[in-house]
Amino acid sequence: MIEYGLIGEKLGHSFSKMIHEKLADYTYDLCPLAKDELDGFMQKKEFKAINVTIPYKKAVLPYLDEIDESAKKIGAVNTVVNQNGKLKGYNTDFTGFLYSVKSHGVDFQGKDILLLGNGGAAQAVKAVIHHLGAERTIIADMKASDENGEHVIAFSDIPDYYDVDIIINATPCGMYPNVDDCLLDLRNFTACQAVFDVIYNPLKTRLLKQAEEMGMTAVNGLEMLVAQAKYAVEHFLSTTIDDSRIGEIQRELTEDLSNIVLIGMPSCGKTFVGTELQNYVDKTLVDIDALIVERSGMEIREIFEQFGEPYFRKLESEVIADVAKKNRQIIATGGGAIKNPENILRLKQNGVVVFIDRELNKLLSTHDRPLSSSKEAVAELYKQRYPLYLSYGDVRVENNYDEDTSSQEDIDQLMGDILEGYREIIGNQWT
Numbered sequence: 001m002i003e004y005g006l007i008g009e010k011l012g013h014s015f016s017k018m019i020h021e022k023l024a025d026y027t028y029d030l031c032p033l034a035k036d037e038l039d040g041f042m043q044k045k046e047f048k049a050i051n052v053t054i055p056y057k058k059a060v061l062p063y064l065d066e067i068d069e070s071a072k073k074i075g076a077v078n079t080v081v082n083q084n085g086k087l088k089g090y091n092t093d094f095t096g097f098l099y100s101v102k103s104h105g106v107d108f109q110g111k112d113i114l115l116l117g118n119g120g121a122a123q124a125v126k127a128v129i130h131h132l133g134a135e136r137t138i139i140a141d142m143k144a145s146d147e148n149g150e151h152v153i154a155f156s157d158i159p160d161y162y163d164v165d166i167i168i169n170a171t172p173c174g175m176y177p178n179v180d181d182c183l184l185d186l187r188n189f190t191a192c193q194a195v196f197d198v199i200y201n202p203l204k205t206r207l208l209k210q211a212e213e214m215g216m217t218a219v220n221g222l223e224m225l226v227a228q229a230k231y232a233v234e235h236f237l238s239t240t241i242d243d244s245r246i247g248e249i250q251r252e253l254t255e256d257l258s259n260i261v262l263i264g265m266p267s268c269g270k271t272f273v274g275t276e277l278q279n280y281v282d283k284t285l286v287d288i289d290a291l292i293v294e295r296s297g298m299e300i301r302e303i304f305e306q307f308g309e310p311y312f313r314k315l316e317s318e319v320i321a322d323v324a325k326k327n328r329q330i331i332a333t334g335g336g337a338i339k340n341p342e343n344i345l346r347l348k349q350n351g352v353v354v355f356i357d358r359e360l361n362k363l364l365s366t367h368d369r370p371l372s373s374s375k376e377a378v379a380e381l382y383k384q385r386y387p388l389y390l391s392y393g394d395v396r397v398e399n400n401y402d403e404d405t406s407s408q409e410d411i412d413q414l415m416g417d418i419l420e421g422y423r424e425i426i427g428n429q430w431t
Helices: 016-023 035-044 069-074 092-103 120-131 155-161 206-213 222-237 244-257 270-277 288-296 300-307 309-323 341-349 375-392 408-430
Strands: 004-008 028-032 049-052 079-083 086-090 112-116 136-141 145-147 150-154 166-169 194-197 217-219 259-263 284-287 329-332 351-357 395-398
Touching (some): 016 222, 016 244, 049 222, 069 086, 069 092, 069 120, 092 120, 092 194, 092 244, 112 120, 120 136, 136 155, 150 155, 166 206, 194 206, 244 408, 259 270, 270 284, 270 408, 284 288, 288 300, 288 309, 288 329, 309 341, 351 375, 351 408, 395 408
Parallel strands (some): 004 049, 136 150, 166 194, 259 329, 259 351, 284 329, 351 395
Antiparallel strands (some): 049 079, 079 086, 145 150
């Protein structure tokens, strides 16, 4: 018996428990169900209220005694309330996506919209598009079809619609763990003003990263997720919650989930900063160079000597690709990680990049660093890389402290500067 919770087939990466328990004073349980377990669960009705996710949003319909009118139009529910043994279904995905569109001031009226996907996630989105008065909706899916009065084009036909105003991704393309996947190159969409992605893991899909870089409004699925949960809680408890809680919780979650990525010259203090930061935020330190050594079984100097820099950079990119998919980390990169733009793109999907800037005369040359084994080599690297650090860093923080002699006050100041910049980026760009 549960009181409140979520049912679905796979719930390992769900944020719903976190969100609901911020919104209401109850325990919210994640209840993964195999397909052959759904009937027994719904027949027993041993819950007060539940949310429903993939693949059961339509499968639960036969068990309901009543369905809200908007949910009927959509043909799916994500919220079920047990009213003295009678089950009533709602669809708060509709109100959740509607809130997200309105909160970003995107006008759908009279616009041409390209909707990627026609599965469960797309149904509420289509209802919102219609509700907001779009001129034309082009639905693209794996293959073209004409069903239920809808004309659906194949993905291969998208080039015929490069003039759309708004793009919405309602497919799982780009979702964890396949974060490198992307259906479109937005450079072709010269009239596009805004891109929405229902995905929230990673926080920024490749599609959204490109939209952001091109100056388009770019909105991930986390706000919709929090908003639909807020509206679900209102049904659960027959209450009203102020919409301001949506933005507050989205901000809290984004700050909690986002990585802090440290870049900078060798010996600028990335590992020291990362180690100290663990005392200020609930995030785990991951050192990219240390992982390369662990995975290869060789010291970095040995890798360079035996296989050369290109091989090392390949290992580095592989490690970064794995690490960048995860959340709640402080990631200390090697000094040369910025040489590959792919590394930065991946690190920014879930993270804010902090450039640890240290004066050249304070940078050390050591025999165990293959590319900075002399003062002259360090100076040359500094000249080459400094513009890249400035370009890629979302935040720049000076670290000219001596690790051995810096006071606690110095450390507090440095950590404070980093976290102030990090939180400002979260507030300005991610929410």
